[in-house]
Every structure is written in structure tokens, then in C-alpha cells.
Amino acid sequence: MVSVSKETGHHLDPMKFSQAGAAPSPCWRSRRFLESLPTRRIEGNTTSFMLLAFFKPYGVLTQFTPDQPGQKTLADFGFPPHVYPLGRLDLDSEGLLLLSDEAGLNSRLLDPSAAHPRTYLAEVEGIPSPESLSALREGGLELKGYRTLACHAILLNAAPVLPPREPPVRVRKSIPTSWLELTLTEGKNRQVRRMTAAVGFPTLRLVRVSIGRLSIDDLQPGNWRELTPAEKALIWLR
Numbered sequence: 086m087v088s089v090s091k092e093t094g095h096h097l098d099p100m101k102f103s104q105a106g107a108a109p110s111p112c113w114r115s116r117r118f119l120e121s122l123p124t125r126r127i128e129g130n131t132t133s134f135m136l137l138a139f140f141k142p143y144g145v146l147t148q149f150t151p152d153q154p155g156q157k158t159l160a161d162f163g164f165p166p167h168v169y170p171l172g173r174l175d176l177d178s179e180g181l182l183l184l185s186d187e188a189g190l191n192s193r194l195l196d197p198s199a200a201h202p203r204t205y206l207a208e209v210e211g212i213p214s215p216e217s218l219s220a221l222r223e224g225g226l227e228l229k230g231y232r233t234l235a236c237h238a239i240l241l242n243a244a245p246v247l248p249p250r251e252p253p254v255r256v257r258k259s260i261p262t263s264w265l266e267l268t269l270t271e272g273k274n275r276q277v278r279r280m281t282a283a284v285g286f287p288t289l290r291l292v293r294v295s296i297g298r299l300s301i302d303d304l305q306p307g308n309w310r311e312l313t314p315a316e317k318a319l320i321w322l323r
Contacts, residue, residue, distance in 0.1 A: 134185055134186060134187030134317075135165070135168065135185060135187070135311065136183060136184075136187075136311070136316075136317050137165075137168060137185070137309050137312065138181060138182075138183060138299065138304060138309060138310060138312055138316075139159075139162070139164075139181075139182045139183070139184060139304075139308070139309035140179070140180065140181065140182075140248075140301060140305060140306045140307065140309070141174050141178075141179055141180060141181075141306075142179060142307050143177060143178075143179050143250050143251065143252075143306075144157060144176060145157045145158065145159070145161075145176070146158045146159070146176060147172075147173040147174050147175075147182065148170070148173075159184075162307060162309060164184060164309065165186070167186045168184040168185060168186050169184060169185065169186075169191070170182055170183070170184050171183040171185055171190060171191050171194050171195070172191070172195050172272060174293060175275060175278075175291075178291045178292070178293065179290075179291065179292045179293070179306065180205070180291075180292040180294055180301055181293045181294060181295065181296055181299070181300075181301040181304075182293075183296060183299075183320065184309075194296075194320070195272065197270075200270040200323070201270060201297065201323065202268050202269070202270055202295075202296075202297060202323045203268065203269055203272065203293060203295070204237075204266065204267070204268040204293070204295040204296075205266070205267050205268075205269070205277050205291055205292065205293050205294065206241075206245050206264055206266055206291075206292045206294055207264065207265045207266075207267060207277055207278075207281055207288045207290070207292075208244075208254060208263070208264050208288070208289045208290040208291075209262065209263055209264070209265055209281050209286040209288050209289060210257070210260055210262055210286060210287045210289055211260060211262070211263070211286045212240070212261055212263045213240055213265065213281075213284065213285075217284040217285060217286065218238055218239065218240060218265075220283075220284050221238035221265075221267065221280055221281075221284060222235060222236060222237065222238045223235055224236065226280055227283075228273065228276065228279045228280065229273075229279065231273060233271070233276070233280060234270060234271050236267055236268060236269045236270070237266070237267065238268075239265065239266050240263060240264075241263070241264040241265065241266055243264075245264060248305055248306050250290060251306075254289045254290045255289075256289065262289060263286075265281065267280075277291055278291065296320055297319055297320040297321055297322050297323055298319040298320070298323070299312070299316060299319040299320045
């Protein structure tokens with residue numbers, strides 16, 4: 086039997102639970118999780134532009150020119166001419182990055198008034214308490230002069246299925262790690278990392294796994310592909 090989480094509204098399979106109060110570990114090679122969410126369309130769902138989905142690896146700058154000699158940039162991945170990144174991922178973050186040749190799409194997608202959702206998986210040092218998770222969800226955390234908005238934040242009961250990171254995450258054997266799933270509708274500089282640190286659980290690895298309802302699916306680090314019209318429409322859904 087499938088139940089619905091009171092906190093998140095997500096459909097949960099009880100057979101995937103291994104500890105009370107923990108959410109199942111989603112496999113981000115499947116759209117099943119995102120398809121279970123209620124649908125709401127955001128303005129601006131034209132599909133006539135080129136839109137690329139890229140799995141940005143760790144250690145790659147979200148720009149086409151390096152800041153320092155020897156840095157890996159988007160220029161190393163053979164993108165078509167005239168595309169630019171929509172938003173950014175930090176050098177030490179990974180996951181779904183969109184690129185497009187459509188002028189103005191960046192502002193339409195990232196305008197805070199659109200409350201456009203982006204979902205991240207964060208490996209953190211330690212195991213957050215229910216109180217820490219509530220602090221993340223409720224918002225109001227003071228971070229570098231601004232207060233966070235409310236967000237979706239749950240503790241996963243097991244590590245999600247993700248490609249290994251190169252280089253691997255360095256962990257301390259004496260301190261356990263755990264994984265959080267967070268969905269934000271804002272994108273301040275290094276926000277997820279600052280949020281988890283503010284409640285006492287530093288982020289060790291951060292992977293963006295969806296934008297709107299578009300999932301990273303089976304893309305591998307360093308790979309990209311052009312989206313179909315149906316897939317383009319998914320970025321405007323929340």
C-alpha cells in the first residue's frame with residue numbers, strides 16, 4: 086500500500102523505509118518521484134528555444150572562461166555555439182545545469198517572484214535532528230544579511246543512487262554522514278551549504294537533481310543532451 090507523507094505530500098512506499106520518520110532514498114535515474122508531485126505551471130513555457138541539460142561535474146566553473154590557468158570550464162564540454170548557462174552551480178557543487186541560446190530566459194527562470202523550485206541532495210556531516218530539519222523547513226535562518234524562505238527539507242533513510250564523485254568526498258571516520266533532500270525557490274550564493282552549516286551540519290557533497298519537474302535522470306557527469314519540447318515544458322512546472 087502506498088501512503089502520502091503529511092509533511093511533504095509525496096507518495097511513499099512503506100517497503101522502502103528502514104527507520105521511523107525517515108524518507109525513502111529516491112533514485113534520481115527515474116522520473117517517478119517528480120511525477121508524483123502536484124502540478125502547477127509557471128509562466129513562460131515556450132518550447133521554441135534550444136535548451137540543454139548538463140550534469141556539471143565537481144570542479145568545473147559554470148562559465149566558459151577560466152578565472153585561473155588550468156581550471157576546467159564549460160568550454161571543455163563541446164557545447165553548441167551561442168549557448169549560456171541558466172543560473173550557476175558552485176565549483177564544488179554538481180548536478181543539473183541548463184544552458185540555452187534564448188535571450189532573456191535566464192531572468193524568466195530565476196526571477197525570485199516566480200518561486201521556481203530547484204531540488205538538491207546534500208550529504209552532510211552528522212545526522213540532523215527533527216528540530217534542525219524544522220529550522221530548515223520553516224525559513225528565517227540569518228545568512229549573510231538575508232533570511233531564508235521556507236523550503237522542503239527531509240532526511241533520507243539511505244544514500245541516494247548517484248554517480249561517484251571525483252575526487253571522492255573526504256569524511257571523518259569518527260563522524261557519521263547522512264543525506265538531505267532540499268527544494269528551494271530561491272538561490273542565494275552557496276545557500277544550501279550555508280543553511281546546513283547554520284543548523285550545525287556542514288555539507289560535504291551537493292548535487293542538484295531537478296529544476297522544476299525536469300530531473301537529472303540518467304545523465305552522467307560531464308554529459309549533456311538537448312531537451313525535447315516535452316522535456317522543456319517540465320522546467321516550468323512546480
